[in-house]
């Protein structure tokens with residue numbers, strides 16, 4: 578079972594205070610005043626719209642980028658044997674297509690001066706159903722198989738922190754589920770800390786124990802998945818109106834603006850109400866409404882909430 582709540586004995590793996598990043602030539606900060614603690618064993622979901630700063634943060638976490646300024650920056654350094662402790666899997670092919678599956682693993686091990694027995698390699702290959710393909714050239718693998726190989730190859734380096742940028746991008750729904758199951762299994766089996774940056778909200782919701790929400794370079798939410806859903810309640814009411822904002826006033830005038838968002842989608846105005854709605858009959862029975870739906874709240878709804886609140890779109 579995926580843990581929703583963080584365990585009591587929290588050991589901090591990474592800690593940063595007031596981290597800022599401004600790229601050369603930009604007149605804005607890509608990251609602004611970032612305070613973040615990452616604990617051992619957690620699966621952290623990094624979410625936010627395009628350009629929010631997720632990749633920039635990942636680069637800093639993996640030591641690829643030194644931020645413009647910071648008050649504190651405790652990252653995972655190479656250990657005494659000079660082995661890497663951070664595995665970074667970017668949204669690109671990090672394999673050698675003209676080498677076999679096994680050769681790719683062996684090359685990676687030798688590059689990072691790590692040793693694995695053939696039994697250990699075989700058991701990892703079996704874990705991801707690639708054992709029968711170990712002598713095949715990587716270019717003959719599907720995108721999903723390549724991603725699985727990328728992940729186990731990195732895990733065999735004994736990393737303590739695995740960072741993945743869009744790990745399921747370009748994969749079919751089955752492969753997506755398989756990759757997420759693999760990450761969950763690896764986290765539990767090897768106690769590795771996992772950070773994933775993703776736009777696929779239902780995956781983050783299912784996989785991650787904590788979520789960090791970035792917007793315009795700032796952290797606007799950072800809490801356990803359980804606490805986030807406690808905050809927003811269990812249900813959501815989604816109401817579609819014909820596209821005439823003015824007519825919404827009778828519906829919204831007695832409501833707390835913090836409880837709902839309004840935005841346009843196709844030819845409709847969509848209203849999402851986030852807390853128990855006392856008098857929802859007035860919505861469901863109104864002729865003016867195109868559709869009224871009561872459903873379980875999802876992370877994607879909360880994502881919408883933060884984005885539209887940030888745009889001050891409340892009617």
Ligand SMILES: Nc1ncnc2c1ncn2[C@@H]1O[C@H](COP(=O)(O)OP(=O)(O)OP(=O)(O)O)[C@@H](O)[C@H]1O
Nearest residue numbers: 600601603607625626627628629630631632633634
């Ligand atoms: N090397 C760079 N030089 C200048 N600006 C950059 C550079 N890298 C990123 N940026 C800018 O910093 C901001 C944050 O970019 P970043 O790639 O971190 O966002 P992101 O959340 O990963 O976006 P996406 O979801 O689209 O991948 C953007 O405005 C981007 O244009």
